[in-house]
Amino acid sequence: MxxxxxxxxxxxxxxxxxxxxxxxxxxxxxxxxxxxxxxxxxxxxxxxxxxxxxxxxxxxxxxxxxxxxxxxxxxxxxxxxxxxxxxxxxxxxxxxxxxxxxxxxxxxxxxxxxxxxxxxxxxxxxxxxxxxxxxxxxxxxxxxxxxxxxxxxxxxxxxxxxxxxxxxxxxxxxxxxxxxxxxxxxxxxxxxxxxxxxxxxxxxxxxxxxxxxxxEASAVAGLCEDLALHDWLLTTVVRMLDTSRLGAAGGAAAVLALRPAVDHLLHLWMPTARVDRTLSPLWEVLEREPGFSRQWQTSVQRIRDQLALQAIPLLREALASR
Known part of the structure; x- marks a missing residue:
């Protein structure tokens, strides 16, 4: 043998x-x-x-x-x-x-x-x-x-x-x-x-x-798990934005639709946190095209803007009641 x-x-x-x-x-x-x-x-x-x-x-x-x-x-x-x-x-x-x-x-x-x-x-x-x-x-x-x-x-x-x-x-x-x-x-x-x-x-x-x-194959698998994780995060948040009907639905409904992203997903975005250092430069390729982090940051900002817009009426009501 x-x-x-x-x-x-x-x-x-x-x-x-x-x-x-x-x-x-x-x-x-x-x-x-x-x-x-x-x-x-x-x-x-x-x-x-x-x-x-x-x-x-x-x-x-x-x-x-x-x-x-x-x-x-x-x-x-x-x-x-x-x-x-x-x-x-x-x-x-x-x-x-x-x-x-x-x-x-x-x-x-x-x-x-x-x-x-x-x-x-x-x-x-x-x-x-x-x-x-x-x-x-x-x-x-x-x-x-x-x-x-x-x-x-x-x-x-x-x-x-x-x-x-x-x-x-x-x-x-x-x-x-x-x-x-x-x-x-x-x-x-x-x-x-x-x-x-x-x-x-x-x-x-x-x-x-x-x-x-x-x-090592296990290191390549680790890289691909990291890519798959962040692709899933991005896909899921983008779908939440699409189904929240921003600008069409009532403000409270949009906030409720987006709340799971804030509670469970936004803090998970950490590319290459556990990728073998010899393979981590490959993330730079995906940052140029299709631009994972750019799309993520844009989506996160849309969510934060929506939450800020919904907070304005609440602040006005609080000030008026004083």
Missing amino acids: RPPTDAATVVLTCGEVRTGLLPSFQPLDSRAAAHFLQLRADERVRVSERPQLYALSPDTLTGVDCRLPAVDGAKVRVVGTVAARAVLTEGRVLQATAYFGAPAAGPDRRQPWGHYLVRPGLLEPFGRLPEQAVAKGVLRGPQKGELDLGLIAEGLLGQLRRHPLLDQNAPFKSAGTRFRWVARRAPDGEGPSITRFTLAEDQLRTVELRVPAAQ
Whole structure:
């Protein structure tokens, strides 16, 4: 048996993040978050309270023997394990991620399961891996009989949403998002880069990255979780603004529609707070186009302006009653 494959042999890393509101009226504190995300008894949940409450579960593994998505129709059979984990931010936003890495080539024969279990989160192809075709196939989405990372992530999300700690009474209605990503090896001597970022229909986002050869898959997954979190925050707040009917509805109705954003979301905006420092410059690309923070600040200012406008009549009434 050959030794476990190291990170330098991985040429393609792929994953999908599902993001949504925790179905609980009250956010979970650090102790409850640690209990909530204890997916394995042999490994602790990582909890941090600065600069915001953040809890990361240990990885769980799903064994697979199936085909990978490939746009050219190639039948790329892989065997190994897909890693999945969950993240809870400020006890309020829940994410589940499923991801794997793949080397440029694998054995021609199927190996015993012990061979794959000592390589967690690695899928080995039979023969050579058509890297570009698989990367495009993953971003397009699986076809019948192909590996579905979103299904694994959604399964973990569903499992956690049924946890007895949750009262199933979310403070407001919101839709979840899907964030699909692939990361290919950058040319020698080059740093990380974003090749393409798209906002598709049906709450789907896709991103194609280039990362240095030695970059760990878990760090890339962390970057994509951060991107997915802030995309969900922005999407949710923009939808609140759209449905609040500013300027058309009565002032009190608009304030009630926007209050959940103030109570639960506005303080969560902290890009790259926990992104690997070698990958954090990629946020600068999204700040230029599509301009995440510019749109966020504009939306936040609209909310604050609306609240200020509604406060003026109340102040007048208070002064008149003196």
